[in-house]
Amino acid sequence: MSAPSLPPSYRPLDIEGLRAELAGVPALVQRLGGAPDNWSIREVSDGNLNTVWLVHGPTGSLCAKQSLPHVRVDPSWKMPLDRTAFEKAWLENVAPFVGDAIPALLHFNPTLYLLITHCLDGYETLGPALLKGHDPLPVAHRIGRFIAHTAFHTSPRGGPFEECARREQIFAGNTVLTRITVDLVLSDPYRVHPRNHHHPALTDLVKQLHTDAQIHHAVCRMQERFLTSRQALLHGDLHAGSIMVKGTDTAVIDGEFALVGPIGFDCGMFAASLLLAGFALPDTDARAHLATALPLFAENFESEYRHLCANGAPEADLAPAFLRHRRGVDEDELAVIRQDMAGFAAMEMIRRLTGYAQTAYFTMLPEPACGERQKKALTFAMQLLRDRAQAWSRLMAPHFS
Amino acid sequence: MSAPSLPPSYRPLDIEGLRAELAGVPALVQRLGGAPDNWSIREVSDGNLNTVWLVHGPTGSLCAKQSLPHVRVDPSWKMPLDRTAFEKAWLENVAPFVGDAIPALLHFNPTLYLLITHCLDGYETLGPALLKGHDPLPVAHRIGRFIAHTAFHTSPRGGPFEECARREQIFAGNTVLTRITVDLVLSDPYRVHPRNHHHPALTDLVKQLHTDAQIHHAVCRMQERFLTSRQALLHGDLHAGSIMVKGTDTAVIDGEFALVGPIGFDCGMFAASLLLAGFALPDTDARAHLATALPLFAENFESEYRHLCANGAPEADLAPAFLRHRRGVDEDELAVIRQDMAGFAAMEMIRRLTGYAQTAYFTMLPEPACGERQKKALTFAMQLLRDRAQAWSRLMAPHFS
Ligand SMILES: Nc1ncnc2c1ncn2[C@@H]1O[C@H](COP(=O)(O)OP(=O)(O)OP(=O)(O)O)[C@@H](O)[C@H]1O
Ligand SMILES: Nc1ncnc2c1ncn2[C@@H]1O[C@H](COP(=O)(O)OP(=O)(O)OP(=O)(O)O)[C@@H](O)[C@H]1O
Numbered sequence: 001m002s003a004p005s006l007p008p009s010y011r012p013l014d015i016e017g018l019r020a021e022l023a024g025v026p027a028l029v030q031r032l033g034g035a036p037d038n039w040s041i042r043e044v045s046d047g048n049l050n051t052v053w054l055v056h057g058p059t060g061s062l063c064a065k066q067s068l069p070h071v072r073v074d075p076s077w078k079m080p081l082d083r084t085a086f087e088k089a090w091l092e093n094v095a096p097f098v099g100d101a102i103p104a105l106l107h108f109n110p111t112l113y114l115l116i117t118h119c120l121d122g123y124e125t126l127g128p129a130l131l132k133g134h135d136p137l138p139v140a141h142r143i144g145r146f147i148a149h150t151a152f153h154t155s156p157r158g159g160p161f162e163e164c165a166r167r168e169q170i171f172a173g174n175t176v177l178t179r180i181t182v183d184l185v186l187s188d189p190y191r192v193h194p195r196n197h198h199h200p201a202l203t204d205l206v207k208q209l210h211t212d213a214q215i216h217h218a219v220c221r222m223q224e225r226f227l228t229s230r231q232a233l234l235h236g237d238l239h240a241g242s243i244m245v246k247g248t249d250t251a252v253i254d255g256e257f258a259l260v261g262p263i264g265f266d267c268g269m270f271a272a273s274l275l276l277a278g279f280a281l282p283d284t285d286a287r288a289h290l291a292t293a294l295p296l297f298a299e300n301f302e303s304e305y306r307h308l309c310a311n312g313a314p315e316a317d318l319a320p321a322f323l324r325h326r327r328g329v330d331e332d333e334l335a336v337i338r339q340d341m342a343g344f345a346a347m348e349m350i351r352r353l354t355g356y357a358q359t360a361y362f363t364m365l366p367e368p369a370c371g372e373r374q375k376k377a378l379t380f381a382m383q384l385l386r387d388r389a390q391a392w393s394r395l396m397a398p399h400f401s
Numbered sequence: 402m403s404a405p406s407l408p409p410s411y412r413p414l415d416i417e418g419l420r421a422e423l424a425g426v427p428a429l430v431q432r433l434g435g436a437p438d439n440w441s442i443r444e445v446s447d448g449n450l451n452t453v454w455l456v457h458g459p460t461g462s463l464c465a466k467q468s469l470p471h472v473r474v475d476p477s478w479k480m481p482l483d484r485t486a487f488e489k490a491w492l493e494n495v496a497p498f499v500g501d502a503i504p505a506l507l508h509f510n511p512t513l514y515l516l517i518t519h520c521l522d523g524y525e526t527l528g529p530a531l532l533k534g535h536d537p538l539p540v541a542h543r544i545g546r547f548i549a550h551t552a553f554h555t556s557p558r559g560g561p562f563e564e565c566a567r568r569e570q571i572f573a574g575n576t577v578l579t580r581i582t583v584d585l586v587l588s589d590p591y592r593v594h595p596r597n598h599h600h601p602a603l604t605d606l607v608k609q610l611h612t613d614a615q616i617h618h619a620v621c622r623m624q625e626r627f628l629t630s631r632q633a634l635l636h637g638d639l640h641a642g643s644i645m646v647k648g649t650d651t652a653v654i655d656g657e658f659a660l661v662g663p664i665g666f667d668c669g670m671f672a673a674s675l676l677l678a679g680f681a682l683p684d685t686d687a688r689a690h691l692a693t694a695l696p697l698f699a700e701n702f703e704s705e706y707r708h709l710c711a712n713g714a715p716e717a718d719l720a721p722a723f724l725r726h727r728r729g730v731d732e733d734e735l736a737v738i739r740q741d742m743a744g745f746a747a748m749e750m751i752r753r754l755t756g757y758a759q760t761a762y763f764t765m766l767p768e769p770a771c772g773e774r775q776k777k778a779l780t781f782a783m784q785l786l787r788d789r790a791q792a793w794s795r796l797m798a799p800h801f802s
Contacts, residue, residue, distance in 0.1 A: 219724065317587075
């Protein structure tokens with residue numbers, strides 16, 4: 001990564017710096033209530049990239065997120081600051097279609113790259129929640145609908161192509177974070193790379209990842225899909241760390257990886273999170289229950305997407321209203337989304353087990369279970385990637401045991 | 402179309418205005434030689450949109466093209482001026498890969514939207530040339546190679562995805578001319594629209610275009626391909642009017658419709674031009690000869706594209722060099738390009754026979770041949786669009802008689 005040139009007035013905030021910034025924005029002062037000194041500010045950064053704080057005042061709360069000029073967990077990895085600007089743009093572009101499934105945008109400071117949204121009080125991230133026994137079915141249901149709505153409305157089925165082109169112009173600029181996806185998800189696990197690491201139990205499988213012709217051909221196919229399909233605006237990083245839950249409520253955060261791409265990419269990222277959790281769960285009943293979340297998710301996505309496509313949108317250029325026999329989504333198109341979902345789910349699982357930013361799901365398992373369960377997960381993912389013909393049925397009825 | 406707001410210093414040039422402009426650019430003065438008064442300037446506009454002049458001086462020549470704030474042949478159809486800026490961007494983006502298959506860019510004046518390129522002395526446009534008996538085989542050969550090279554090098558097989566994203570940011574802005582394609586090529590022929598007209602012999606077929614479910618489903622499929630595939634930078638309007646020939650030399654002009662899209666779109670536009678000429682040619686031997694240009698074009702495109710993909714590019718993100726088993730283009734991908742080529746060829750033929758900007762190929766035929774030959778052409782195109790399974794073999798062995 002090339003070293004970013006910092007805008008002159010940018011500085012990374014500490015808690016008191018953040019307090020002063022918020023105190024300068026009347027709408028936020030009013031929201032929080034009381035005097036700035038009475039606000040409680042707590043850093044909650046647990047991702048890799050940015051600093052995140054939750055702020056509570058006497059009458060309200062908010063969440064503040066600031067880009068750093070480097071990867072938060074690796075200051076030697078320099079990085080431009082514009083990622084919160086893309087997260088803001090993503091929030092703006094999907095907000096009209098998803099209600100309160102995302103935190104509302106409150107404020108953006110473009111020189112500090114500081115993004116202020118609603119605070120999701122009482123929510124927790126999905127990953128740890130699943131391992132603690134949180135019911136996966138409501139979130140599977142809601143994320144299916146969420147992807148269907150964001151995908152439909154940001155595709156040329158949802159409005160004039162000029163709207164898609166406008167979004168494409170914005171998000172094609174998100175090359176820094178897309179480069180991370182291209183490298184970490186679509187490339188590194190298939191070569192020897194210093195960023196990679198893995199549990200010793202995976203060594204033989206990792207060797208196959210570097211050498212297997214069937215896998216490499218499938219990787220090329222999925223690279224082709226990711227890089228050349230512009231079906232809709234994607235979240236771009238829809239793993240369990242980007243989803244927060246509270247009871248049956250679900251919210252999607254962290255849209256900084258947003259890009260225009262194949263719809264099955266978002267579906268696959270989410271599916272991979274469920275699958276990894278399924279392989280990591282120690283309890284067999286809980287595993288069996290989690291396995292039912294996969295088809296529930298797919299059915300909800302598909303039925304909602306079908307429904308939206310069948311109804312169409314007034315100004316759409318794809319399947320426009322004036323066509324006497326306009327067509328909703330057809331089986332060929334859905335088959336492509338299914339293939340993409342399976343292929344990207346496999347690649348996301350593989351990178352979370354053998355690449356740079358790994359899943360924490362398995363770390364609480366004792367040995368030898370920790371290695372064995374990862375080996376099961378990786379074996380499943382590699383079969384999913386290799387065998388396109390069986391991929392969908394495998395994905396819909398995963399055997400975690 | 403919304404009325405454009407003209408930049409304050411823009412004005413449409415006449416011959417003397419152009420002379421004065423050129424006289425103010427030292428490099429052009431030097432190229433043309435002599436005194437400005439000695440330059441011969443001739444307007445040659447024959448397209449729909451812009452004014453074009455050829456300028457000759459004692460030591461050199463050039464071609465000047467200026468956008469008008471409206472469609473040249475219909476001043477009531479207002480249009481922004483930026484199309485020559487996109488043509489310039491297209492020239493810059495493909496020049497490194499195509500040698501002298503395009504006229505070299507000499508100068509661009511962004512306030513006058515005035516584009517100056519090499520003059521193709523002694524060249525004529527392909528459409529009239531074909532009807533006068535110009536051999537179609539060399540041009541079929543060269544255009545096949547031309548598409549292969551521009552497509553490969555501007556795709557993520559040809560370099561890092563950031564290069565594709567940069568091009569996508571530029572050309573996603575070309576919404577005004579893309580809107581023309583979406584309306585005139587992909588939409589209008591399939592509904593009753595005041596811009597449409599047709600020969601009386603086509604009335605029954607045109608009714609089918611407005612009502613046939615199979616055709617409408619195929620139209621949706623091709624709309625989906627055009628709007629959601631971002632395989633490579635396309636010329637976007639590669640019909641016979643955008644190709645100039647001189648003996649066996651071939652040059653591609655008029656890239657103002659450039660956009661990132663499915664490779665088969667450029668292939669299909671070119672194929673449609675050959676097909677329309679084939680149906681319009683009165684001489685049966687000439688028709689039979691022209692029929693052989695279709696497979697020659699396809700073979701040249703495919704073998705060149707295969708070859709480029711098999712070799713790959715050093716920094717490519719699709720099928721990257723580090724993959725032990727990196728894969729060239731596979732049969733699935735080529736099958737998609739073939740389907741796109743057939744589908745877009747059909748839609749281009751249909752719109753040139755029933756839409757706004759029609760082919761002039763048939764106008765020299767006497768009645769009833771004029772109507773009969775158009776009816777044959779339209780019947781062929783509709784079969785091509787309807788019957789995907791047979792489309793490729795039909796396209797490769799068209800029966801013009
Ligand atoms: N709106 C919010 N309300 C409450 N908590 C939030 C909110 N947004 C983020 N958080 C908390 O902050 C954490 C980090 O946020 P986020 O995932 O957006 O950061 P990130 O650095 O971009 O992460 P990543 O490296 O995964 O991209 C989340 O895991 C969550 O616990
Ligand atoms: N570089 C050139 N050298 C010689 N003649 C040229 C050159 N460029 C264009 N011409 C001539 O000018 C004519 C119009 O050019 P061009 O097709 O670029 O205009 P246009 O108005 O954009 O057309 P369209 O409506 O098809 O887009 C061509 O048909 C050709 O005869």
